[in-house]
Amino acid sequence: MTELSRAIVTGATSGIGEATVRALTSSGRQVLAIARREERLRALANATGAEFLAADVRDLDEHAAHLTGFEPDILINNAGVGHGISGLDGMTSDQLQEAFDINVVAPLNLIACLTPGMKARRRGHIVNIGSIAGLHTLLSAVYGGTKSAIHRISQNLRFELSGTGIRVTEIAPGRVASEFYQAAEGDRERLAAMGVSGIRELQPEDIANAILFAVDAPAHVNVATLEILPTEQAVGGIKAEAVKD
Template sequence: MTQDFQGRTAVVTGGTGGIGSAVVRRLVLAGCKVVSVSLNAEEAAASLAAESGAECLNLDVRDRKVVMDALAPADPDFLVLAHGALGRTGTLFDQPEDSVHRLLDVNVLGVQNCLQAVIPGMIARNDGHVVMIGSVAVYPSLGQPVYSATKAAVHSMARNLRMELFPHRVRVTEVRPGRVASGMHAEMFEGGLAEAKKRLYDPVHCLTPDEIAEAIVWALEKPAHLCVAELEILATEHVIGGVRYHGL
């Protein structure tokens, strides 16, 4: 028997773009009250609120006090952590300091801030579900080494959180998508989204934000005794791994 979303509350970070907005729309349609959290996206937030009826908060997940003040009173049943940052393509040894700090602050500390605001309420109710968006970038990859490191941190945090929450009935799901045509990759190139489409989206089959959102809602609706702990989603044409040899 699946869970009923009627009367339930969800907080979705990164809620005005890509995977986050797709999750917001699906949860609202399912009857959930949704609080969408995003940064500097007033126009997108207004559009999303008008379209879906979700409450939209302009909030920086890096600011612990702001996060605590805004999210703790919301006391959500579901927390979907879909915010994230990328950086310019490069190597581990040539990253600008400000870029490294931004990636760590958004992708790791921002996650921890949200957990600190929301988890105590879930423990008190002995009920709740956290979805953490990781990435297949946890595997070694070229071009985004610091981003990969932050997603490896999210992977570790998700597993650790499940241990910490035992024996409470608070579930934790880590979702690791392959390449998603969400627009997020615009950060990687001087040419922005147009260059990202040219290099990363158009040549291959990419996943869509709505496909990932569908999987997230599928995990959320499972009965309380069942936890989808990890979910890795790839395009059929996307394979991870391989061996590299110099000269071959």
């Protein structure tokens, strides 16, 4: 059994979250999987042996005793929404609020809830799932803004937790085959077009393996930031566009 043996994973019923639950349980760890879709959670628990909690990450205050009682030494902040990835046009105030509540506030609340126990045990690992949209300029003021917040939170948290034995890793993926664009709120036509990349995308298992690489590193090694792209995807360039009459 590895030293870091108990993990909480949010957004556990699809994509990166589900793959991560499967990878962590296969590595011999006890996992508490959190997501809203109870039927999928039960199926995942039956397949992996994970424990589960059907809950919205925005409403975890009422479950704080359950979370701290699980005594996790790994927290995977994976739950997120892609609202605004297609641009700011048409976004409602409720959608904007939901994007920041789920992508930024909820991870911070979980970190604040669980780090005291990690500090007391003198070990722990927080893994925040960011995005290349948080590291580079892309068409996503809302989504990119939330993921930029995760990047800065991860950087500053690593500084804040120095000397506690708690490591902080940010995973920043590019295109991953998932339900991301279907679940996002925004311009439906543009989202549908963005959802078809025409390249060989990363698979959720690729990101789960990167998470295992980080948490399995020796205690004196902190894999700080991993930017992971499909071979056929690159980020960069300059945009120059004349004002339309």
